[in-house]
Structures are given as C-alpha cells and as structure tokens.
Amino acid sequence: MNIHAEDPIIEVHDLTVSYSQKPVLWGIDLSLPKGSLVGIVGPNGAGKSTLIKAIMDLVPLSSGYVKLFDTQLDNVREKISYVPQRESVDWDFPASVYDVVMMGRYGKLGLFKRPRQADREVVQESMRLVGMEAFKNRQISQLSGGQQQRVFLARALAQQAEVYFMDEPFAGVDAATEKAIVELLRRMSKEGKTVVVVHHDLQSVAKYFDWLILLNMRLVASGPTVDVFKEELLQEAYGGKLTILSEVGDLLTKGRFPSREKTV
Amino acid sequence: MEDFLYFFSFQDPNIRYVVVGSVLLAISAAIVGCFTFLKKRALIGDAVAHSVLPGVCLAFVVSGTKNPIYLIIGAFITGWLSLRFIDMIVRYSKLKEDTAIGLTLSVFFGLGILILTAIQHSGNANQSGLDQFLFGKAASLVGQDLIVFGSVSIILLLVVGLLFKELTLLAFDEQFGKAIGMPVKGLELVLTTLTVLAVVTGIQAVGVVLMAAMLITPAAAARFWTDKLTTMVFLAALFGAISGVSGAYISFVAPAMPTGPWIVLVISFIAMSSFFIAPRKGILYKQFQQRKYQKQILEENILKAFFHLGEADEQYYGHRKISDLISQRRFVMGRLKGGLQKLVRSGFLKQDREGWVLTEEGKNKGQRIVKLHRLWELYLTEYLRIAPDHVHDEAETIEHIITPEIEARLEKKLNYPSVDPHNETIPYR
Numbered sequence: 001m002n003i004h005a006e007d008p009i010i011e012v013h014d015l016t017v018s019y020s021q022k023p024v025l026w027g028i029d030l031s032l033p034k035g036s037l038v039g040i041v042g043p044n045g046a047g048k049s050t051l052i053k054a055i056m057d058l059v060p061l062s063s064g065y066v067k068l069f070d071t072q073l074d075n076v077r078e079k080i081s082y083v084p085q086r087e088s089v090d091w092d093f094p095a096s097v098y099d100v101v102m103m104g105r106y107g108k109l110g111l112f113k114r115p116r117q118a119d120r121e122v123v124q125e126s127m128r129l130v131g132m133e134a135f136k137n138r139q140i141s142q143l144s145g146g147q148q149q150r151v152f153l154a155r156a157l158a159q160q161a162e163v164y165f166m167d168e169p170f171a172g173v174d175a176a177t178e179k180a181i182v183e184l185l186r187r188m189s190k191e192g193k194t195v196v197v198v199h200h201d202l203q204s205v206a207k208y209f210d211w212l213i214l215l216n217m218r219l220v221a222s223g224p225t226v227d228v229f230k231e232e233l234l235q236e237a238y239g240g241k242l243t244i245l246s247e248v249g250d251l252l253t254k255g256r257f258p259s260r261e262k263t264v
Numbered sequence: 265m266e267d268f269l270y271f272f273s274f275q276d277p278n279i280r281y282v283v284v285g286s287v288l289l290a291i292s293a294a295i296v297g298c299f300t301f302l303k304k305r306a307l308i309g310d311a312v313a314h315s316v317l318p319g320v321c322l323a324f325v326v327s328g329t330k331n332p333i334y335l336i337i338g339a340f341i342t343g344w345l346s347l348r349f350i351d352m353i354v355r356y357s358k359l360k361e362d363t364a365i366g367l368t369l370s371v372f373f374g375l376g377i378l379i380l381t382a383i384q385h386s387g388n389a390n391q392s393g394l395d396q397f398l399f400g401k402a403a404s405l406v407g408q409d410l411i412v413f414g415s416v417s418i419i420l421l422l423v424v425g426l427l428f429k430e431l432t433l434l435a436f437d438e439q440f441g442k443a444i445g446m447p448v449k450g451l452e453l454v455l456t457t458l459t460v461l462a463v464v465t466g467i468q469a470v471g472v473v474l475m476a477a478m479l480i481t482p483a484a485a486a487r488f489w490t491d492k493l494t495t496m497v498f499l500a501a502l503f504g505a506i507s508g509v510s511g512a513y514i515s516f517v518a519p520a521m522p523t524g525p526w527i528v529l530v531i532s533f534i535a536m537s538s539f540f541i542a543p544r545k546g547i548l549y550k551q552f553q554q555r556k557y558q559k560q561i562l563e564e565n566i567l568k569a570f571f572h573l574g575e576a577d578e579q580y581y582g583h584r585k586i587s588d589l590i591s592q593r594r595f596v597m598g599r600l601k602g603g604l605q606k607l608v609r610s611g612f613l614k615q616d617r618e619g620w621v622l623t624e625e626g627k628n629k630g631q632r633i634v635k636l637h638r639l640w641e642l643y644l645t646e647y648l649r650i651a652p653d654h655v656h657d658e659a660e661t662i663e664h665i666i667t668p669e670i671e672a673r674l675e676k677k678l679n680y681p682s683v684d685p686h687n688e689t690i691p692y693r
C-alpha cells in the first residue's frame with residue numbers, strides 16, 4: 001500500500017541505496033504531506049536510518065532522486081534539520097551543552113562568522129524548549145542518555161527549520177524524556193512543521209504518529225497511520241527478510257556489479 | 265647559570281629570532297594538532313611528518329640549494345601524496361587505516377633516507393646540514409629561514425582562527441555538518457593541508473622524525489586539564505611554546521645536541537605530569553578520591569557496628585571497647601583505631617576511660633546506614649527477585665553510595681516497609 005500525499009513536501013522517487021554494491025534499499029517511492037508527524041518503522045537492518053540519510057544526501061544514491069519543497073536539497077538546506085543517532089558522535093568531546101546547541105546556528109551563520117546576539121537568544125530558547133537550560137554549561141560527557149538526546153533535539157530546534165529528520169530519538173532515553181520529546185514533536189507538527197522520525201517500538205507507533213512508513217529493505221507501506229497500521233502489513237514488514245532479495249544482494253557484492261546498469 | 269641568564273635576557277638578536285621561531289612553530293603545530301587529536305586522527309600527523317623527508321631531499325636535489333621555500337614546496341608535495349596514498353589504500357583495498365598509515369609512513373621515510381644518504385655521498389658541498397632535518401636544530405632558525413617558516417606558522421594560526429567553529433563541528437559531528445550544508449570535503453582538505461603545513465614549519469627546528477609529537481602531545485596534555493575547547497587550544501599552545509623555548513635554549517647551550525628530541529622530551533614530560541596531577545582526570549587525583557571514599561566507608565562501617573551492638577543489647581549509647589567492635593565485624597586494627605579517632609574528632613563518637621560511646625549524630629548516621637542496607641536488600645529481593653541469602657554482600661557496598669534523593673524514592677517505592685528479607689527491623693527515625 002502506498003498512499004501519496006497531495007501537494008507533498010517530501011518526495012522520494014525510485015530510490016535505491018547500496019553499501020559496497022549491496023543494495024540496502026530497493027526502489028523506494030513515497031511522498032509525505034506537510035505538517036505530518038511521520039514514523040519510519042521496520043525490523044533491524046530494514047534500512048530506516050539509511051532512508052533518511054539518503055534523503056539528506058549523506059549516503060550516495062545508486063538510483064532515483066529526492067525532492068524537498070519540490071526542489072533539490074541544496075536549494076532548501078536552511079529549511080531542513082537532521083538529528084543523527086546519539087551514538088554517532090563522541091560525547092567525550094570538550095564542549096558544553098550550549099556549544100553543541102549553538103552548532104545548530106552554524107548553517108544560518110555561514111563560514112567565518114561568529115554567533116550574534118540573535119543566535120544566542122535562539123539557542124537559549126531551544127534549550128528551554130527541551131528543558132536543558134539549567135544544564136547550559138554542563139560538559140556533554142556528564143549528561144545522561146536522555147539529556148544527550150535533548151541536546152541533539154535542541155540543536156535541531158535552533159536551526160529553525162520546516163522539516164526535521166530524526167534518527168532514533170527515543171533510543172536509550174528515559175520515560176520522562178520520551179514523553180517530553182513526543183509532546184514537543186506534536187507541538188511542532190501542529191505549528192505546521194513536518195517531522196520524520198525513525199522509530200522501532202511498535203507499541204507506541206499508533207499513538208505517536210499520524211503517518212507511517214513501513215520498511216523492510218523495500219517499501220512495504222506508506223500512508224496515514226489508520227490505513228497502514230494493519231496486521232497484514234505489519235506481518236509483511238516484520239515477517240522475516242525476503243531471502244531471495246538478500247541473496248541477490250550478496251551476488252551483487254561478490255561480482256561487484258552495479259545495482260543499476262548505467263543508461264548511456 | 266650565566267648561559268641561562270644571557271639566553272633569557274634576549275639581548276642577542278639571534279637568540280630572539282630562534283626563540284620567536286621555535287615558539288611560533290610549536291604553537292601552530294599544537295593548535296592544529298588539537299583538531300587532528302579530537303578527530304581521532306593522531307597517527308596521520310606521524311605519517312605526514314615522516315613522509316615529508318623525501319620531498320625535502322628531492323627539493324634539494326632539484327634546486328641544489330637549501331632555500332627554505334623550495335624545501336617547503338618539496339615537503340608539502342610528498343606530505344600530501346602520503347595522505348592521498350593512505351586514503352586510496354583505505355578506499356580501494358581491504359586494509360584498515362592503521363595498516364595503511366604504517367605502510368605509507370615506512371615506505372616514504374625509507375625513500376627519504378635513501379635519497380638523503382645518496383646526497384651525502386654525492387660530494388655536494390651544499391649538503392652539509394641537510395641531516396638536521398631528521399632531528400632538527402633550532403639554532404639554525406635564523407635569517408630567511410625564520411621569515412619563511414615564521415610566516416607559514418602565522419598563516420596557519422590565522423586560518424585556524426577564521427575557521428574555528430567549522431573545524432570544531434568537523435571534529436565533533438561531521439554528518440551534521442554535511443546535513444547543514446557545510447563544505448565538509450573542503451574543510452577536510454583544509455585540515456589536511458594545515459596538518460602538512462604544521463609539520464613542514466617544524467622540519468628545521470624539530471626535525472621530521474619527531475614533529476608528530478609536536479602535533480599530538482600538547483593536545484593530549486591539554487585535554488587532561490579542561491573540558492572547554494578554547495581553553496584546551498590555549499593550553500596546548502602554551503605547552504607547545506614552553507617546549508619550544510626549552511628546545512631553543514638547549515640548542516643554544518649545547519650546539520652539538522639535536523633540538524627535536526629535547527623539545528619532545530620536554531613536551532612529553534608536561535604530558536606525563538598532566539596525566540598524573542591534572543584535577544579530576546589525573547591518576548593522583550583519582551587515587552586521592554578513592555582513598556577518601558575508603559575512609560568514608562570505614563567510618564560508616566564503624567558507626568554501623570556501634571548501631572548493631574546497640575540493637576543487640578538495646579543500649580545505643582552504651583560504652584564499647586575495641587574487642588566489642590571486632591566481634592561485630594572484621595576490622596583491620598590499625599585502621600579501626602584511626603577511624604575511631606577521626607569519628608571522635610568529627611563529633612560522631614565520644615571517648616572516655618570505659619571506651620567509646622555514640623553521640624546522637626553518630627547514632628543517627630549509623631542508623632541510616634543500617635536502614636539503607638536493609639532497604640536495599642528488600643529492593644533486591646522484591647524487584648530483582650534475588651534470593652534473600654544472596655543480597656547481603658551487595659547491600660554492603662550500596663549502603664554507602666545511596667543519596668538522600670534515592671533514599672526517599674526507595675522508601676516510597678517499597679512503601680516504608682518495617683522489616684527486611686531476613687526479618688530484621690528497618691530502623692526509621
């Protein structure tokens with residue numbers, strides 16, 4: 001099932017991504033409506049993180065294209081925010097909470113420029129929104145997992161974007177943080193921001209998101225949660241990998257074939 | 265001593281030049297090194313440092329002079345090539361980065377030594393002093409050499425100053441940098457170039473073999489002292505400068521000595537000392553902390569023993585002798601006596617001819633530890649489903665670290681129980 005949004009804000013067309021020749025995402029086609037709170041769900045190794053990395057142009061595409069605001073990413077980067085997985089950085093880095101949140105302003109500041117009063121105020125407000133203002137000067141290695149996630153979120157908020165991609169923001173956070181983050185995401189979505197979240201807890205999916213993407217190396221379903229959160233679709237996404245698909249993937253790696261022939 | 269005063273009065277313009285040159289190069293290497301260190305690419309500096317040698321030698325062969333500009337260009341080219349080499353090996357083979365670095369370093373350095381030896385036997389009169397590039401000689405950093413190497417250092421400092429926030433983000437979270445549209449590839453290129461240049465500035469004063477130490481050691485030492493990047497960069501520069509000056513001084517008083525090893529010895533000494541004495545991260549500090557906790561645990565255990573004795577005969581303020589305490593718990597005699605005296609001094613115990621007695625504060629403290637011990641035992645049996653005969657040893661440790669906040673939550677969660685799993689009363693105040 002693939003329900004397309006009218007007037008989509010994000011459009012993914014025939015997207016294939018491979019890691020050293022082996023496709024991890026096959027021919028993804030989908031579109032998402034503005035202001036929706038989208039969950040990307042699927043088993044381990046389904047390519048959830050890869051999908052948002054591909055949309056953010058952080059991994060090379062084997063085929064297909066992505067459109068945001070009906071144009072290329074490079075034209076609208078200021079309106080897009082990305083929250084990487086918490087484990088993707090070394091939290092022993094010599095920086096304070098404030099320093100990390102300020103990094104969210106670097107895109108708007110541009111090269112060589114120093115943060116201005118306006119940037120400092122946005123940073124302050126972003127820290128307040130995630131309840132981290134009391135930890136402003138705390139060294140980031142002294143934070144708990146939940147607090148680190150809040151810092152990453154505050155950094156994203158400081159970007160003042162329209163579309164947010166978040167990679168597993170609920171991984172390894174305490175219950176209080178999860179609740180706070182969900183409330184924040186709902187508020188953002190109400191304000192017309194589009195939020196796309198990689199998530200892996202099926203329990204809370206129906207409660208949190210109004211749009212769902214079911215993924216298992218290929219698109220199983222994309223559409224409003226009420227239509228997609230169905231037994232048979234979940235079965236299809238979680239019912240084991242398609243063994244033929246992964247075997248063909250292995251062959252591609254062995255023979256170092258491209259996953260698509262180059263069209264001349 | 266005379267030498268020392270003469271040197272540090274800076275009357276001799278030559279000394280001034282040498283000092284300025286050494287300090288500049290040490291500072292610029294230290295600052296660039298902070299970013300390679302934080303990016304966890306410390307070994308790269310080592311590879312570059314060794315790989316500039318063939319470039320320096322080839323530049324001499326081609327130009328026939330020791331003009332620093334040619335030498336820098338030569339060094340830059342092979343330094344750069346070595347980095348490309350490492351990247352290529354990592355990308356197109358199954359070898360990992362550490363292997364690629366090891367390979368590249370030894371191949372380039374071997375090539376450099378080969379050419380150097382060939383030059384030395386060629387009978388070219390100009391070649392004398394070329395071997396200084398191996399281990400450095402700060403005293404030769406004068407005249408045109410100083411101007412060239414000094415300018416490169418200043419350019420380095422300017423570039424790092426301008427790109428400070430970009431380099432920080434690059435070291436901390438490259439993916440995010442890419443996502444917000446920072447020219448990450450370009451910045452990587454800049455950082456690589458800075459690394460090569462930092463090595464190049466040091467070839468005369470420190471020598472190629474040990475230049476890597478000037479990149480990494482100041483950063484590693486500074487990291488022990490602070491959690492703030494700007495402070496870290498400043499400290500690294502300071503440590504670098506100190507070692508630079510010492511190297512220049514040694515080069516002055518002992519001209520036969522190579523400067524590089526001395527500079528490296530000084531900076532390594534600073535790093536080692538930081539490793540031991542730095543607050544919070546230093547080994548001595550950690551030892552000290554541990555000692556403190558051990559004392560605290562001993563004292564709490566003594567008060568606990570008093571409380572247990574009190575529970576047994578319902579005389580909480582009864583007089584106790586050392587033998588009574590030992591019967592309660594196996595204390596080491598010397599430590600027990602020390603602990604008792606400390607507790608008297610801090611007002612938790614009183615001592616008279618008949619022995620030791622708890623004060624009210626002491627009783628409360630002992631009682632709290634006993635309470636925490638039993639609460640924790642109960643928590644383990646109820647929530648972790650651990651058998652009651654397995655919970656005692658664990659509670660022995662945990663009773664000393666539970667904070668008042670956790671204590672309150674524990675009481676609430678267990679709903680203020682009256683007895684522990686062994687049916688002993690939990691003493692509330």
